[in-house]
Amino acid sequence: MPAATVEAYGDPKSMGEEVKLMFELFDADNSGKIDREEVKRVLKTLEGTWSDEKIDKLMDAFDKNGDGGLSLTEFWSWMTGKSSESFKSELLDKAIEKDKAEGEIQEAKLAEWRERKAKEDAKDAVKTQKQSERESGKRVSRADFIKDKVAAGFTEKVAMDLYKGGDEDNDGDIDAQELNWLVGDNLATLDQVKGVYRKGIGGGGEVAVADLEESGQAALIETFMKWDEDGDGTVTPQELEVILKKINPKFTSVSVEKMMKEIDANGDGFIDIHEFVDWLSGQNLKKKKMKKKAKEEQDSKLSLALHRKRSEEAKEMKMQAAFEEVLHRELEAFCKSKKFKVECGTLNAAGSQKCSKCGERHGWVCHGCGWVNFEESCMNGCSSSFGWSCIDGKTNSKQCLKAKKKPVEFWQRCGFACDMDKLALDVDKMIEASKKQ
Numbered sequence: 001m002p003a004a005t006v007e008a009y010g011d012p013k014s015m016g017e018e019v020k021l022m023f024e025l026f027d028a029d030n031s032g033k034i035d036r037e038e039v040k041r042v043l044k045t046l047e048g049t050w051s052d053e054k055i056d057k058l059m060d061a062f063d064k065n066g067d068g069g070l071s072l073t074e075f076w077s078w079m080t081g082k083s084s085e086s087f088k089s090e091l092l093d094k095a096i097e098k099d100k101a102e103g104e105i106q107e108a109k110l111a112e113w114r115e116r117k118a119k120e121d122a123k124d125a126v127k128t129q130k131q132s133e134r135e136s137g138k139r140v141s142r143a144d145f146i147k148d149k150v151a152a153g154f155t156e157k158v159a160m161d162l163y164k165g166g167d168e169d170n171d172g173d174i175d176a177q178e179l180n181w182l183v184g185d186n187l188a189t190l191d192q193v194k195g196v197y198r199k200g201i202g203g204g205g206e207v208a209v210a211d212l213e214e215s216g217q218a219a220l221i222e223t224f225m226k227w228d229e230d231g232d233g234t235v236t237p238q239e240l241e242v243i244l245k246k247i248n249p250k251f252t253s254v255s256v257e258k259m260m261k262e263i264d265a266n267g268d269g270f271i272d273i274h275e276f277v278d279w280l281s282g283q284n285l286k287k288k289k290m291k292k293k294a295k296e297e298q299d300s301k302l303s304l305a306l307h308r309k310r311s312e313e314a315k316e317m318k319m320q321a322a323f324e325e326v327l328h329r330e331l332e333a334f335c336k337s338k339k340f341k342v343e344c345g346t347l348n349a350a351g352s353q354k355c356s357k358c359g360e361r362h363g364w365v366c367h368g369c370g371w372v373n374f375e376e377s378c379m380n381g382c383s384s385s386f387g388w389s390c391i392d393g394k395t396n397s398k399q400c401l402k403a404k405k406k407p408v409e410f411w412q413r414c415g416f417a418c419d420m421d422k423l424a425l426d427v428d429k430m431i432e433a434s435k436k437q
Contacts, residue, residue: 019079021095022088023072033069045094046087058083130173137249138176142167145174152246153223155200162186162196187248190259197223197280217305224276224424225309231426234270273424277302299420306423313427323427326434330422 026034026042036059043050062070062078070078078084084091133139140148142163149159166174166182174182186192201219202212212220227235227243237260244251244259263271263279271279277298307327314323422430 015080018092018095019076020072021099022079022091023075025091025095025098026070026075033067033071034075035069039070042091042094043087046090048087133175134173140174140179142172142174148246151226152243153226154196154247155219158196158200183248183250190255190262193244193247194280201280212301214305217301218309220277220280221302221305221309224273225426227271227276228424231429233421233424233429234272235276236270240271273302273306273420274299302420303423306420310423310427310430317427319427319431322431326430329434330419 023034024030026038028038028041036056039059040050040052040055043055058078059070061083062074064074064077065071079088130139134141134144145163145166146156146159149162150156154162162182163174165186166178168178168181186196201216201223224235225231227239229239229242237256240260241251241253241256244255260269260271263275265275265278281298310323311320314320422433425433
């Protein structure tokens with residue numbers, strides 16, 4: 001039972017309170033009974049001579065039930081009798097002093113608890129407020145911010161850089177004010193949006209696709225695929241609106257209309273892969289056209305990147321065989337248009353050309369006089385050093401002779417079987433469309 005503090009209750013108001021305080025002075029272990037050692041410990045701190053013999057006699061006199069200790073009732077008899085008159089006042093002073101000291105300790109602990117509780121309550125209030133702001137769109141967590149921006153086609157690094165620039169107070173969130181600053185500085189206009197995309201794909205300047213590294217090409221294709229939500233190879237105004245809202249919720253239908261007009265060069269109401277790349281690379285086909293050779297090289301690079309991406313998807317979906325059949329049909333049409341003689345009529349997978357390192361095929365397709373490479377390395381990770389070669393070392397056409405002399409240049413411009421519009425379809429749609437031909 002806690003001691004009655006002097007600060008809280010003042011001096012004892014009755015004999016009962018006095019006796020209780022003195023009893024608690026003796027009862028060090030709070031057992032509700034005072035044993036001989038506890039009596040000796042207290043009495044020997046008082047003035048006068050308190051021998052062990054004298055204390056034992058006192059204990060024997062008031063331990064009525066003979067259990068070796070004094071209950072509160074037995075202690076009461078002692079303190080209200082004549083035998084305690086000589087030291088009772090001193091004993092009471094010590095009891096009050098002890099009670100006061102304990103009370104101060106309890107008050108200090110209580111004050112500490114109240115302060116800690118206030119801080120915890122304040123922290124919980126901030127946490128609750130932040131959650132409410134997140135739900136209302138006035139605050140965005142780091143994870144959600146990066147997720148939204150990556151879903152809009154930004155690279156993860158660009159999304160992280162944007163977040164770091166926006167979280168001014170480093171609290172792990174971007175609040176409404178920080179979001180306004182971030183958007184105002186980076187994502188308020190369509191030109192700014194284009195600049196952020198370029199930063200992730202090509203380092204910030206014009207995106208010269210022919211000069212992009214493999215990672216940049218992959219990022220370019222990945223961005224278009226994020227825009228093309230349904231995987232049909234084109235971006236509709238509705239899909240573009242979803243993307244722009246993820247970038248900046250303040251973009252309106254007017255912004256969508258303006259961006260569509262800027263990118264949709266042929267005015268058919270859709271953005272295809274060619275228009276997307278031309279817009280991102282600073283080309284405006286309404287005003288000027290790229291030179292034929294430059295256009296061929298750009299399209300070839302994109303075709304290569306699309307081949308890689310679709311091949312990866314097909315492998316993940318366990319649809320590699322069906323996907324390659326589509327490529328084979330496209331290849332036959334390509335060879336026919338180039339007047340190549342198709343002799344083997346099979347995928348390289350069915351032929352004898354295998355990787356000497358892993359024993360499996362590379363991502364090549366055979367068309368009689370040579371093969372087309374849509375993977376610069378082995379499907380199993382082995383590196384390869386050539387981009388094209390005749391299987392039998394012979395040539396049977398002028399085009400093949402040209403390829404023999406300048407294989408890399410020729411195949412960069414002409415050697416990819418499936419055009420970009422078809423490769424822009426997701427794997428399922430590519431296979432389905434091929435079946436209908």
